[in-house]
Amino acid sequence: MNTAFTRKQGKSIYEPSCAVVVPQLPVQNFMAPSGKPFEFHGGVPLPAIGAQATVFSFQVPRGNNGFIRRIANVFVGGGFTDFSSAIIWQIFLDLPKGTVAPNFDNIIASMGSVSNPSQVDGIHIMELATVALVVKNISIAVAGQLVGGRLGGSFHSIREEPANIAF
Amino acid sequence: MLQFSKGQLVRVLLDKKLSIEGESAPVEAKFVDYLHGQPDWAVVEFEKAHHGGVKFLHVPVSVIESR
Numbered sequence: 001m002n003t004a005f006t007r008k009q010g011k012s013i014y015e016p017s018c019a020v021v022v023p024q025l026p027v028q029n030f031m032a033p034s035g036k037p038f039e040f041h042g043g044v045p046l047p048a049i050g051a052q053a054t055v056f057s058f059q060v061p062r063g064n065n066g067f068i069r070r071i072a073n074v075f076v077g078g079g080f081t082d083f084s085s086a087i088i089w090q091i092f093l094d095l096p097k098g099t100v101a102p103n104f105d106n107i108i109a110s111m112g113s114v115s116n117p118s119q120v121d122g123i124h125i126m127e128l129a130t131v132a133l134v135v136k137n138i139s140i141a142v143a144g145q146l147v148g149g150r151l152g153g154s155f156h157s158i159r160e161e162p163a164n165i166a167f
Numbered sequence: 168m169l170q171f172s173k174g175q176l177v178r179v180l181l182d183k184k185l186s187i188e189g190e191s192a193p194v195e196a197k198f199v200d201y202l203h204g205q206p207d208w209a210v211v212e213f214e215k216a217h218h219g220g221v222k223f224l225h226v227p228v229s230v231i232e233s234r
Binding site for chain 1: 181202203204205207208210221223224225226227230
């Protein structure tokens with residue numbers, strides 16, 4: 001028998017008979033109570049063929065880690081179609097160290113628009129790291145195109161991160 | 168009307184705006200195809216790889232001429 005609920009006399013409505021404890025939701029999926037949301041975004045002119053450009057970058061605050069949960073990367077102008085590999089986006093976990101986010105190092109299609117980014121399950125970013133969205137132009141003649149993007153998510157105090165976090 | 172056909176030999180009129188590094192003169196290439204959904208852009212294949220190993224290039228159709 002469920003002891004957490006008692007049946008009201010003569011009625012079919014169940015009411016909790018004790019306080020309901022709501023555990024903290026996992027920080028990799030939800031912003032922590034002390035979390036700070038971010039929605040970094042930006043755009044740059046398409047770099048020359050063979051060159052790469054940082055679309056935008058941001059630094060994780062001291063004492064905080066974070067998770068990226070929304071991604072958008074867009075090409076504005078002519079000369080590109082998804083999956084042509086003519087340009088490649090990469091998400092760097094730490095640009096100065098050259099650390100690329102695993103499985104986000106060879107993005108060959110738009111994963112969402114800036115106004116409607118796609119959801120991801122959480123890219124873990126670490127204290128003081130410089131996170132960046134980078135684009136490489138493989139083979140598109142430059143003619144005034146723009147490349148943009150957005151990374152959304154939240155920072156949280158390192159204390160709120162479970163010790164057994166898997167990534 | 169699409170003026171080039173697949174495999175046609177063309178000349179790409181690279182200029183300062185469209186140049187790949189170290190190459191700004193007309194470059195001989197093969198027309199690969201129009202870009203999907205963008206008939207004013209095309210993919211060309213250079214006969215020899217250029218700076219940085221560039222072999223394929225997406226260019227405006229306006230800078231391509233037949234040869």
